[in-house]
Amino acid sequence: MLGGVVRAHLAEIFPDPALSRSWVPLFCGLHDIGKYAPDFQALVYELAVKLFGELAIEDLDMVRKPAEMGRRVNAPHGILTALHVRDMLESWGAAKGTALRVSEAMGGHHGHFPAGEAIRQARSERNAHGGERWAAWRTALVLDVVRLRGVPEPGLVEWRDLRLSLPAAIGLAALTTVSDWVASDTSNFPALEPGVDLDAYAETCDAKADEAIARLGVSPWSPPVQANFETLFRRAPRPVQQVVELVTSDLTEPVLLVVEAPTGEGKSKAALQAATSMVRQLGMAGFYDAMPTQATSNQMLLEIQSMLHELGDETAVNLVHAGAKPTDVGRDEGDDDVAAQSWFTRKRSLLAPVGCGTIDQALKAAIRSGHVFVRLAALSNKVVVCDEVHAYDVYMSTLLERLLMWLGALGTPVILLSATLPAGRRQALIAAWQAGRRGCPPQQIPAVPSTVSYPRVTVATATRATEHPAEVSDLNKDRRIHLSRIDDEEIVGWLLAEASQDRCVAVIHNLVRRALETYDSLKKRIDELPEVERPLLIAINGTLAAGQRRDVEQQLRECFGEGGVRPRRAIVVGTQVLEQSLDLDFDTMLTDLAPIDSLIQRAGRIHRHRRDQSRGQVRLVIAGVIDRQEGPRFPPYLRNVYAPIVLMRTWALLRGRPHIDSPFEVSHLVDQVYGGEVECPRGWADAWRKEDEHLRALRSRDNAAARTLYLAMPHEVEDLAELTERPKSTKQTRKQSGKRR
Structure with missing residues (x-):
């Protein structure tokens, strides 16, 4: 379950590793010692x-509650555990700070670390x-467990040598919590009858624990000895995939890998190969594998x-679904926390060795919340892949940077993939991970300008x-994207004309309302055509019910996916x-004006x-913009999806351009738009300035909102x-807006 720095630090809480191996499990097993108190009994x-x-x-009478008061207790047993463990370790000779940290880690097994107050x-x-009387009884029970488990007696341990770093504390807290969940499941450990022979029972515990862990399905994955691209995918690698394989072939320490390449170069498969290689090395x-949407998660599941x-x-791949229903893992006082239980039972979430899901599941590990340490510990033993990182807005990007800091601190290897990553974003993401590895703020990581043109692969260590430069395959070599524009009134006629020439056309609107209007207009016109001339008409958007959405996605893959029957x-x-969720291929495309990186991403489906x-x-072909002397006008409500100034900069760059040459112009165009390097056209100054100020204010608010989480x-720390402390909802991984996809 634990890996990287977390596992190494936990193995070194004592100078003698054998003591660490003995006492870490014992600490986990003592998490409920706080129940040995009058209030709980x-x-x-x-x-x-x-x-x-x-x-x-007499003690029990003092805290006994009348029946009408229910089962409430004054002091939750997790806090009483922390209180006793702290005092006990200090009495054995542990330093005050270390005793406090160990006690907090053990006392937080219901999700929240006990605060000093x-x-x-x-x-x-x-x-x-x-x-003192009950404290003596609790310590006596601890010594009984020490004897039963064959752990070195406390009197033989140099407790002043005990140390617990932050990564080790996170590991101990996570192991304690998961141990509690597993042990509380009566199918793993049935309740004992009074008078049981504890010596005999102790001899059976290891076997029961092994069986429980096997049922849990968290055993490490064993990748193939030969983890090269051809072995994994039965095909020769493309140029970018070759570079990724080469630069990750002899790693001896965790790295942050950033792969920037055009759509269609096989970045996702390159990441799978690199991740497989890193797991073994x-x-x-x-x-x-963290994806931007549920649809991309579904597709990545099939890839893996x-x-x-x-x-x-035959390793099972865990797909994280938000709608999974919680089930009981065993309850006691304080354990009727449905959110915590559903986290554990939702296909074991991030605990599973091989999995994919939305980026949200990983971002939750950066939010102050119950059991956040379990998420962090689970990620500490994995390679974390974040796909399409260009798609994240300021709010999500801020959370991602904080997550990268923690992954760096925990020694977690990370792979970032993007077709269109602005230079500033790339530097910020690298700095965040390196800052975590170095134990400093990101601001102390010096910015290093890129010296390699796009496409490129960047390997970042702590220092x-x-x-590394990369070529592109013939698919993307000298790829010229021809641009044109039409008015909204021409959309339906243009689409029917294209289809009449036996073409498969994609339409991407930025707003669901526009997509529905176009679909309805097309449906009426198509119904009037002779049956032999009617094109297949398909709609996909965020209003579809889950089952219908899956059916449509499957139909699209069968028709326009690789090897599909068109x-x-x-x-x-x-x-x-x-734009981002499905690996599809069309003959041509009509799109609403969108930020430059989104347009390039959309064009990758042609x-x-x-x-x-x-x-x-x-x-x-670009629609959804009216060109005016005082500045472009966009459809109503679009500012809920994209910042108008980013659209204005994009349009200022593209409105006079007949084409975009990919991949050579991609990086420069993206940096111009997001670096604020686009010259304001004549007559646009007032609108330009107003929207630029609005974007600055918006980014400031989004940053502030993310920082509160x-x-x-x-x-x-x-x-x-x-x-x-002051926990936040883990549902707040995305900025709330009216956008539906």
């Missing part, structure tokens, strides 16, 4: 009196914890399953970033889902799988409670 008063006898009756309050509630448990099938590997003529009307003279030019920088 009095919940079942009659049983407690029977078990503890006359010595405890909560522990101080619990200490003052003598009736709840029982004072760096001893990771597996990988998690296909790769494993070719290898004869340096090395760029219809004679077709029109597909969609929203941004066609002649994506096959280029030959019979298909004609790569043509991108995310974890502190790793090097700034002193108290574990900082990671879970």
Whole structure:
């Protein structure tokens, strides 16, 4: 479950690794020692009196609740665990700071680390914890467990040598929590009857634990010994894939890999090969492939399953679904936290060794929230792949940077993929991961200008970033995207004319309303045509029900995916889902004006799988903009999707251009738009200035909103409670807006 820096640091909490191997599991097993207190035992008063006898009756009576008050306790047992463990370790000779951190890690097993004020309050509630008498009983129980487990006795341990770094504390807290979940499942460990022979029972525990972990499905993945591209995919690698394979072939430490290349160059497969190689070289448990949408996650699931099938590997691939239903993992006081239980039972979420899902599942590990340390620990033992990082807005990008800092601090290898990544974003992402590795703020990482042209592959270690040039395949070599523009009134006629020439045309509108209007108008016109002339008409957008959406996606793959059976003529009307979610190939495309990187991404769906003279030019026709002397006008409500100034800069660059030469002009055009290097056309100054100021204010608000959510920088964390205090909803991984895809 643990890997990288986390596992290494946890193995070094004592100078003697054997002591670490003995005491870490014991710490995990003592997480419920706080239940050995009057406040908790009095919940079942009659049983407690029977078990503890006359010595405890007075204490139990002091905290016994009348039936009408229910089962509420004054001091949650996690806090009482922290209180006792801290005092016990200090009495054995551990340093105060170390004892505090160990106690916080163990006491946080219900999701939230106990804050100092909560522990101080619990200490003052003598009736709840029982004072010195019950503390002595708890310690005696600990010593019994030490004996039963064959762990070196506390008196033989140099406790002043105990150290618990932040990564080690996260690992201990995560192991403690998952141990609690697994052990609380009565199908793994049935409840014991009174009078059981504990010595005999202890001898069976290891086997039961092994069986429980096997059922959990979190055993590390074993990649093939030969993890080269041809072995994994049964085909020769493309140029970018060759570079990725070469630069990751002999890694000895975690790296951040940034792959920038045009759509269609096989970045996703390159990442799978690199991730597989890293798993074997760096001893990771597996990988998690984070995609921008659920549709891309579904498609990546098929890619990973296909790769494993070719290898004869039956490893299950975990697809994270937001709609998975929670089930019980075993309940006790404080465990009726449905969110925590659903996290664990949702196909084990990030705990599974091989998985894919939306980027949201990874971003949750950067948000102050219950059990965030389990997410971080789960990612610590994986290669994390983030696909299409250019698609993230300021809000998501800010969360991603904080996540990268933590992944860097935990020694997690990361792969970032993008077709159109602005230079400033690339530098910020690299700096965030390196800052985590170095234990400093990103601002202290010096910016190094790129010296290698696009496409490129960048390998960043803790101390340096090395760029490698890459060629493009024949599919994208000297690819000229021919541009033209039409008015909205011409859209339907143009699409029908294209289809009548036996072409398959894609339409991408920025707003669902526009997509529905175009679809309805086309449907009426097509119904009037002779049946033999009617093109296939398909709609895909964010309003489709989940089942219908899956059916449409499957139909699109069968018709326009690689190796699909193409219809004679077709029109597909969609929203941004066609831009980033599906690997499809069309003859030509009509698109609303969008930011330059989105337009280039959309154009990547034209002649994506096959280029030959019979298909004609790569043509991108732009609609959704009215050119005026005082500045362009866009459809209503579009500012809820894209910042107008970014659209204005894009249009200022493209409105006089007959074509874009890819890949050579891509990086420069993207940097011009996002670097603010586009010259304002005459007459646009007022609108330009107004929208530029609006974007600055918007980015400031988005940054501020993200900062209220995310974890502190790793090097700034002193108290574990900082990671879970004032918890936020993990549903806030995306900026809330009216955009539907």
